[in-house]
Amino acid sequence: MISVNNIQVIFGKGTPLQKQALNGVSLTIEQGSFVTVIGSNGAGKSTLLGVLAGDVLPSEGQVMIGKTDVSRKGTAARAGLVARVFQDPLTGSCGALSIEENLALAAKRGEARGLAAALGPKRREHFRERIAELNLGLENRMGDRMDLLSGGQRQAVSLVMATLAGSEVLLLDEHTAALDPGMAEFVMNLTQKIVSERKLTTMMVTHSMRQALDYGHRTIMLHGGEIVLDVAGDSRKELQVEDLIAMFRRIRGQTLDDDALLIG
Amino acid sequence: MSLIAFWGAVELGLVYAFVAVGVFLAFRVLDFPDLTVDGSFPLGAAVTAVLIIAGVNPWLAACVAMVAGAAAGIVTAMLNVRFKILNLLASILTMIALFSVNLRVMGKPNVALINADTMLSPFYGLGLRDFYVRPLFIGVLVVIAVIVVWRFLESDAGLAMRATGANARMARAQGVDTNRQIYLGMAISNALVAFGGALFAQTNGFADVTSGVGTIVVGLAAVIIGETLLGARGILIALIGCVLGSILYRIAIQLALSTDMLGLQASDLNFVTAALVTFALVLPRLRRGGAA
Numbered sequence: 001m002i003s004v005n006n007i008q009v010i011f012g013k014g015t016p017l018q019k020q021a022l023n024g025v026s027l028t029i030e031q032g033s034f035v036t037v038i039g040s041n042g043a044g045k046s047t048l049l050g051v052l053a054g055d056v057l058p059s060e061g062q063v064m065i066g067k068t069d070v071s072r073k074g075t076a077a078r079a080g081l082v083a084r085v086f087q088d089p090l091t092g093s094c095g096a097l098s099i100e101e102n103l104a105l106a107a108k109r110g111e112a113r114g115l116a117a118a119l120g121p122k123r124r125e126h127f128r129e130r131i132a133e134l135n136l137g138l139e140n141r142m143g144d145r146m147d148l149l150s151g152g153q154r155q156a157v158s159l160v161m162a163t164l165a166g167s168e169v170l171l172l173d174e175h176t177a178a179l180d181p182g183m184a185e186f187v188m189n190l191t192q193k194i195v196s197e198r199k200l201t202t203m204m205v206t207h208s209m210r211q212a213l214d215y216g217h218r219t220i221m222l223h224g225g226e227i228v229l230d231v232a233g234d235s236r237k238e239l240q241v242e243d244l245i246a247m248f249r250r251i252r253g254q255t256l257d258d259d260a261l262l263i264g
Numbered sequence: 265m266s267l268i269a270f271w272g273a274v275e276l277g278l279v280y281a282f283v284a285v286g287v288f289l290a291f292r293v294l295d296f297p298d299l300t301v302d303g304s305f306p307l308g309a310a311v312t313a314v315l316i317i318a319g320v321n322p323w324l325a326a327c328v329a330m331v332a333g334a335a336a337g338i339v340t341a342m343l344n345v346r347f348k349i350l351n352l353l354a355s356i357l358t359m360i361a362l363f364s365v366n367l368r369v370m371g372k373p374n375v376a377l378i379n380a381d382t383m384l385s386p387f388y389g390l391g392l393r394d395f396y397v398r399p400l401f402i403g404v405l406v407v408i409a410v411i412v413v414w415r416f417l418e419s420d421a422g423l424a425m426r427a428t429g430a431n432a433r434m435a436r437a438q439g440v441d442t443n444r445q446i447y448l449g450m451a452i453s454n455a456l457v458a459f460g461g462a463l464f465a466q467t468n469g470f471a472d473v474t475s476g477v478g479t480i481v482v483g484l485a486a487v488i489i490g491e492t493l494l495g496a497r498g499i500l501i502a503l504i505g506c507v508l509g510s511i512l513y514r515i516a517i518q519l520a521l522s523t524d525m526l527g528l529q530a531s532d533l534n535f536v537t538a539a540l541v542t543f544a545l546v547l548p549r550l551r552r553g554g555a556a
Binding site for chain 1 (some may be wrong): 349418419423426431437438440
């Protein structure tokens with residue numbers, strides 16, 4: 001479960017470039033719920049994700065993940081509670097390490113790391129099985145360096161990495177935005193499968209309104225650092241991409257020049 | 265080149281293999297350009313020499329040298345992590361400060377260890393000639409060090425350190441405290457370099473405050489020569505490359521200096537080193553058909 005209470009985030013406080021990135025955001029996401037988050041550039045979606053991940057510490061407000069108050073905890077300190085897939089495939093995994101070394105690193109997320117060999121026979125076999133489930137043929141390339149993989153393959157492996165160690169929440173940061181349409185669909189289907197199989201509490205930030213409505217149980221729209229839309233259940237089922245765009249226009253009080261950007 | 269000169273070069277190469285492995289940890293694993301080694305190498309030599317003269321067991325003296333080296337590494341790490349000083353500059357500051365520290369430790373610029381007991385003393389009387397005993401003894405220590413560092417880098421803790429250097433953001437997301445890894449890595453790296461300094465003092469019979477000048481270039485030369493020869497094929501190969509590179513570097517220098525035809529003298533050493541490192545850097549490009 002995630003519980004965020006009256007969060008304030010201000011970037012560049014006291015400078016001419018001061019920006020209120022999040023303004024009093026409160027949000028509760030129940031255990032096992034899959035929430036999608038949309039909003040235009042600068043709306044605060046990445047900041048909200050950063051607040052949950054620990055990259056951004058709010059100046060005010062409380063962040064609870066599970067039963068733990070993580071308001072003042074940095075990324076590494078709360079990693080045991082948070083699994084994450086980044087937008088850039090290069091960020092989420094380590095190019096200089098092999099596939100199985102990346103998995104070994106992720107399998108110990110949030111745990112103490114000792115001097116035992118990272119890749120014993122048992123762990124190797126376990127990793128191999130998990131990667132074989134992807135049906136990408138990567139199980140025969142476990143010793144290959146991660147940077148030999150395509151962006152889509154890396155995102156698929158990142159998703160597996162996110163589920164190797166237990167976590168309270170899964171954070172997805174536009175994790176298909178850098179992929180070609182075919183691979184994006186593959187990764188989204190994989191995401192869906194993993195999230196529903198493991199009943200993960202998930203928050204997915206996306207640029208695509210289509211994705212935001214097609215996946216998950218609930219959709220949130222951010223604008224100017226505030227939550228301006230929060231739909232779930234039947235009212236969400238009836239919602240169309242066009243409705244969202246109309247809403248966007250109303251909120252911004254201006255016409256959008258490039259709808260394609262939002263539908264994408 | 266005489267037999268003695270050859271084995272002398274191998275011996276020196278093995279001593280500097282500790283420097284090479286230390287430099288590999290800082291530069292390649294942690295991606296931290298660390299010049300502290302120019303100070304921590306003579307620091308290791310100074311601490312060992314002073315302690316041995318004070319009657320301390322030479323093995324213990326070498327261990328204390330490692331602790332001193334680790335402390336130097338931690339100072340550099342602190343300047344970088346806690347005070348946000350650029351990594352290269354942080355290491356230069358420590359290096360400069362260590363010059364004074366080393367003079368204080370020794371009380372004078374040069375301490376001789378003639379006739380003092382060293383780690384090697386028990387092995388001299390066993391029938392092998394001295395110029396074989398030294399490289400053999402140091403070689404065994406190098407093998408032990410390489411195995412320990414290799415096992416470490418392939419452990420869970422070692423993976424965390426490698427991830428810190430390769431992708432710090434990802435490492436943090438996996439729960440790795442990257443600042444702590446920098447402290448730890450710099451400590452291990454400089455402890456190894458200081459141990460090299462301790463061995464240098466014990467095999468050469470002196471510690472000199474200027475013996476650290478250019479240590480970083482020599483260490484880097486070894487790392488690069490090793491990479492050029494063996495390529496990037498895993499941690500163990502890379503570590504063996506460091507050792508091999510260090511030995512080959514010394515042999516190449518010895519060859520260059522002992523070949524009358526080239527007309528080089530000992531004072532040309534720095535130029536030859538620079539030329540050799542440049543060559544090792546350019547060679548991989550030339551191999552790829554001159555495409556730059």
